């Protein structure tokens with residue numbers, strides 16, 4: 001579904017991504033592991049069109065999408081849920097969710113249907129839909145962020161650190177929800193520091209270090225890898 005071929009991204013002269021070649025197949029849940037500053041957000045921003053790659057190619061279902069604008073990528077099915085949620089705290093939960101449907105704004109019936117699906121995925125958001133997003137708990141705000149991304153009807157959902165700052169029990173529920181979203185047919189690329197929980201729900205993972213992919217493997221290989229355990233799992 002998604003293919004990256006020697007992708008490079010820069011901030012000025014600093015190369016934040018180098019020679020990144022990877023793929024995600026339809027229906028997969030793939031985890032991207034990496035320490036702070038390794039380049040996870042840079043890779044996601046490159047995939048969602050916020051950052052233009054300085055070299056290399058990105059293909060989606062065989063179509064070259066390198067350098068497309070974020071709106072064109074959302075229309076093509078690539079939707080990012082950014083690190084730190086980036087909600088509009090004064091606006092209601094419902095208005096925040098509806099922002100994610102902007103590219104489908106002419107399809108009112110479709111939006112209603114997607115909203116129903118999102119609210120059934122996160123019933124608490126139905127109860128709180130008229131409240132200011134900023135008044136919700138951290139876990140609920142993360143649900144709004146994921147829900148807003150789902151309103152874009154992703155075929156490929158990019159989740160950047162969804163567990164950041166959440167209490168352990170909430171993190172567990174969040175990973176269950178992400179697994180459910182994947183099982184219902186959305187392909188997921190998930191960047192996480194919470195390596196163990198992320199690998200448990202994943203099919204495959206890549207490790208990024210200093211802007212380069214240094215390791216790739218299926219879930220069991222990664223969970224059993226000494227280096228991974230030492231660096232990311234702490235066991």
Ligand code: ATP
Nearest residue numbers: 011014016034035036037038039040041042043083
């Ligand atoms: P984190 O989890 O801390 O966000 P990350 O793996 O997502 O880490 P990135 O945010 O992609 O890492 O950063 C990769 C590298 O690019 C880091 O060295 C960072 O300092 C640098 N970087 C990120 N954004 C910018 C920017 N806007 N301008 C210059 N350098 C940047």
